[in-house]
Amino acid sequence: MFKWLEKNIPKIVIAPSFFAILVFVYGFIAWTAWISFTKSRLMPKYDIVGFIQYDRLFDSPRWEVALNNLFIFGFLFILIAMILGLIIAIFLDQRIRIEGFLRTIYLYPMALSLIVTGTAWKWILNPGLGIENVFKNWGFENFTFDWLVNPDYAIYTVVIAGVWQASGFVMALFLAGLRSVDQEIIKAAKVDGVPTTKIYTAIIIPSMAPIFLSAFIVLAHLAIKSFDLVIALTGGGPGYATDLPATYMYTMAFSRGDLGQAASSAIIMMIVIFSVVVPYLYSELRNKNDQ
Amino acid sequence: MINNSSSSYTNVMLRILLYIILFLFAFYYLLPLFVMITTSLKSLEEIKTGSLVSLPRELTFDAWSVAWSKACTGIKCEGLKPYFWNSIFIAIPAVMISTFIGALNGYVIAQWRFKWSNIIFALLLFGCFIPFQVILLPMARVLGILNLAGSIPGLILVHVVYGIGFTTLFFRNFYVSIPVELIKAAKIDGANFFRIFWSIFLPLSLPIIVVTVIWQFTQIWNDFLFGVSFSEAGTQPITVALNNIVNSTTGVKEYNVDMASAIIAALPTLLVYIIAGKYFIRGLTAGSVKG
Amino acid sequence: MNSVLNIRNVNKKFGKVNVLNDININLNKGEFLVLVGPSGCGKSTLLNCIAGLEKIDSGDIHIDEKNMINIEPKDRDIAMVFQSYALYPTMTVEKNITFGMKVRGLDKETQKNKLQEVVKQLQIENLLNRKPSQLSGGQRQRVAMGRALVRDPKLFLFDEPLSNLDAKLRVEMRTEIKKLHYDLNASMVYVTHDQIEAMTLATKIVVMKDGVIQQIGSPFQIYNTPANIFVADFMGSPSMNLIKATTTKNKGQYLIEINKNKKKPAILKYNCKENLPKEIIIGIRPENIIEKNSSKDKNFQAIKSDVKVIEPAGSDTFIVTDLGGSEVTARFHSESEVTLGSEIDFHFNLSKASIFDPKTGNRLN
Incomplete structure (x- = not known):
């Protein structure tokens, strides 16, 4: 008995985590998936009736807005954060004397809660007292900046705040990538007389493909899960103009009491995330096993 | 010339x-x-x-004292103070427990491989990437069944369960670079599983413990989704309280109080970032690039 | 009987690969056994199996006449020195050496005495309070040895312990290990891919390839009578010349014909009791091809061939020529006056040659 214990101690140690994950992640996903195929409203029902929740979901104009917003937000957020992050990283890579100090400034938003970020930007973008007012005071009497309360533009304020929060982090990733490029190749290129810009475009950036992929994955993941930022910045409004799948799900689950819709929207979110993350994780794990 | x-x-x-x-x-x-x-x-x-x-x-400094002890979060008007402590009481045990479990799991997965250890690792890793929306509904029910609904221990449980994926990843990636010969030598010296962990691996782990603790603390302190879903009036974490202050629709809008509240809510993670930025960034990149 | 280690019919697979294939080895007390072979030949796996760090699929391993099946490494009365030294990074040298005794619950007094004894022997008294990161490669190596020595085990296991040291230090430590073996009269199993290390240290060499033992023997046997082409080629530096040739029998004597580039083939006479096939491979070490038959030994026969490369190596000069379609190295005196491209006599001592079957690679004589 004691011998058996000693032999299997590693398995025994990891077993609680394993079962916790099995239940709390995989079991729960299964439960949610199950509910998404039922007529559950306020209380869960367990009779499977097929895809009616998904039919309802895709008939709902609000969900359509949420998906659309996810697309707009995701696309712009990822694109701008990547470009900004890359530019700053390259600029910072020019043997800047106060690099550490600047890096600290660029990255601090990542330490903040998205609720804090949302609160700050909500105040800055406040039509009347915020940025708009600043420009009016500077003499631009006709300047208006009411994106926060304009249903057509409100989603872009989420992009602004999101980029502010995450671009410093992308910068850090890229900077690490730039530094990890083999210095001898760069030296060889310099000896060959390749100009600096060309060294970046032809040698360094192409060799950072894996970093671009990681940054993309992280940002996509952040975008799809975005919830706090929208709640704090716009509350999903005006109306439901800035709803994202995450806020849609939350509203259905906790204010509308529509479990079926909440479950089906959550499952769709998971499918979207996994279609991005799974191929990446798979290749990562496989590479690791090869080594 | x-x-x-x-x-x-x-x-x-x-x-x-x-x-x-x-x-x-x-x-x-x-x-x-x-x-x-x-x-x-x-x-x-x-x-x-x-x-x-x-x-x-x-x-x-009026706004600060209002924010700390008088601002209204819904019906109650006691400022952020009680919620600040709620967040502390949630974060500290959750960080400690999840870090400890992660250390043991990482030790097993990196150094005591068995037939299924890689699959368990993949399952754990996968759990890091799920959108939490997909587990919100069943989690709420399970917390109810466990009599933990709306309680601080309930929130601690949630943060531990969904934190061990990341903490395990951190420790696993750290321990995997330690040569297996170390364990072989210790086995021949007569040390057992826990003795090796305690005498040899734990003393080595200070850097990764710091990274993990900072990461977990930031995550849990800044969490909003779990807080808003699984707490009730007296147990809300600070992010939820902040959002309630900012978005309360009653009375005069006090922007200065909003901003003071936001800064108070941001202060602990900001301090951690300023004091231990190096470890914070290491956690960020390890949590994203390697994952 | 004084068998310290007895390995019988041991097999082990990783997936579908046979890493150990019917291994049989016996080691008596005081012997120094070296497992040698190219990387991936299974030598380290075998060592790990002896230590109990890896399981065997079938067969038996006996240490000191006791079956080691299901016996934990700590209970096998062994000590092991690793390639990376595997020193505990957060412990001082003293703690590293005493950790095993502490875990086993030896009393402080004994620990102290053993520590003193060993550090004196290894001359590392002044390093006791350092951490491994503050030590040089050679010092780490000594500490790793110290950790093994305090165990005073039945069997020492070494897993390529010198391969992380620079060339000069490696030679020094080699001598030291040999001295230690002699002083302690200890039984040792030593894994290396370095055939010189194997030759200098071993009392018994096991040559392995692809999980199969190729030959077991004393360094002298392995060097002079290799069991097959692999052993012939692997052991010795510069390695043994392997020359393709054909045989014809003539009056109880073999005539061996070696092709020369664009010239008439060379013919050598060869006496042997065994029946040789038509095609053979002659294995002959460079020191058995020399410039002149000074002793008038009739074992020497001359072949004329062109000098292709001259490699002075200080004490000797190696001359390379083409014979039988491959490069053949001869060992000449350093004073020899040979010019590149000239045709000279190479004197072969066939009595020292090994004859191999090109089909099986096995030794025929």
């Missing part, structure tokens, strides 16, 4: 331009913080008449 000096002249100009651009970026990242701080130190009167970006004419 002439050519040479003119090219060094353009070089100097380019470098000056580079620094200007980098400082502009720094300005962009600092602006929201600046606005938050100055607004929090202004009187409501000054906010309404003055400019967003101007320094306060008269420093007043």
Whole structure:
């Protein structure tokens, strides 16, 4: 008995985590998936009736807005954060004397809660007292900046705040990538007389493909899960103009009491995330096993 | 020679331009913080008449004391203080427990491989990437069944369960670089599983413990989704309380109080970032690139 | 009987790969056994199996006449020195050496005495309070040895312990290990891929390839009578010349014909009791091809061939020529006056040659 214990101690140690994950992640996903195929409203029902929740979901104009917003937000957020992050990283890579100090400034938003970020930007973008007012005071009497309360533009304020929060982090990733490029190749290129810009475009950036992929994955993941930022910045409004799948799900689950819709929207979110993350994780794990 | 000096002249100009651009970026990242701080130190009167970006004419800390002990979060008006402590009471045990479990799991997965250990690792890793929306509904029910609904222990449980994926990943990636010969030597020396962990691996682990603790603390402190879903009036974490203060629709809008509250909510993670930024960044990149 | 280690019919697979294939080895007390072979030949796996760090699929391992099946490494009365030294990074040298005794619950007094004894022997008294990161490669190596020595085990296991040291230090430590073996009269199993290390240290060499033992023997046997082409080629530096040739029997004597580039083939006479096939491979070490038959030994026969490369190596000069379609190295005196491209006599001592079957690679004589 004691011998058996000693032999299997590693398995025994990891077993609680394993079962916790099995239940709390995989079991729960299964439960949610199950509910998404039922007529559950306020209380869960367990009779499977097929895809009616998904039919309802895709008939709902609000969900359509949420998906659309996810697309707009995701696309712009990822694109701008990547470009900004890359530019700053390259600029910072020019043997800047106060690099550490600047890096600290660029990255601090990542330490903040998205609720804090949302609160700050909500105040800055406040039509009347915020940025708009600043420009009016500077003499631009006709300047208006009411994106926060304009249903057509409100989603872009989420992009602004999101980029502010995450671009410093992308910068850090890229900077690490730039530094990890083999210095001898760069030296060889310099000896060959390749100009600096060309060294970046032809040698360094192409060799950072894996970093671009990681940054993309992280940002996509952040975008799809975005919830706090929208709640704090716009509350999903005006109306439901800035709803994202995450806020849609939350509203259905906790204010509308529509479990079926909440479950089906959550499952769709998971499918979207996994279609991005799974191929990446798979290749990562496989590479690791090869080594 | 002439050519040479003119090219060094353009070089100097380019470098000056580079620094200007980098400082502009720094300005962009600092602006929201600046606005938050100055607004929090202004009187409501000054906010309404003055400019967003101007320094306060008269420093007043009233907003801070209101935010800390008087601001209304819904029906109650006791400021952020009780919620600040809620967040502390949630974060500290959750960080400690999840870090400890992660260390043991990482030790097993990296150094005591068995037939299914890689699959368990993959399952754990996968759990890091799920959108939490997909487990919200069943989690709420399970917390109810466990009699933990709306309680701080319930929130601790949630944060531990969904934190062990990341903590395990951190420790696993750290321990995997330690040569397996170390364990072999210790086995021949007669040490068992726990003795090896305690005497050899744990003393090595300080850097990764710091990274993990900081990561977990930031995650849990900044969490909003679990907080808003699984807490009730008396147990809400600070992010939820902040959102309630900012978005409460009753009474006069006190922007200075909002900003002071936001800064209070951000202060602990911001402090951690400033004190241990190196470890914070290491956690960020490890949590994203490697995962 | 004084068998310290007895390995019988041991097999082990990783997936579908046979890493150990019917291994049989016996080691008597005081012997120094070296497992040698190219990387991936299974030598380290075998060592790990002896230590109990890896399981065997079938067969038996006996240490000191006791069956080691299901016996934990700590209970096998062994000590092991690793390639990376595997020193505990957060412990001082003293703690590293005493950790095992502490875990086993030896009293402080004994620990102290053993520590003193060993550090004196290894001359590392002044390093006791350092951490491994503050030590040089050679010092780490000594500490790793110290950790093994305090155990005073039945059997020492060494897993390529010198391969992380620079060339000079490696030679020094080699001598030291040999001295230690002699002083302690200890039984040792030593894994290396370095055939010189194997030759200098071993009392018994096991040559392995692809999980199969190729030959077991004393360094002298392995060097002079290799069991097959692999052993012939692997052991010795510069390695043994392997020359393709054909045989014809003539009056109880073999005539061996070696092709020369664009010239008439060379013919050598060869006496042997065994029946040789038509095609053979002659294995002959460079020191058995020399410039002149000074002793008038009739074992020497001359072949004329062109000098292709001259490699002075200080004490000797190696001359390379083409014979039988491959490069053949001969060992000449350093004073030899040979010019590149000239045709000279190479004197072969066939009595020292090994004859191999090109089909099986096995030794025929």
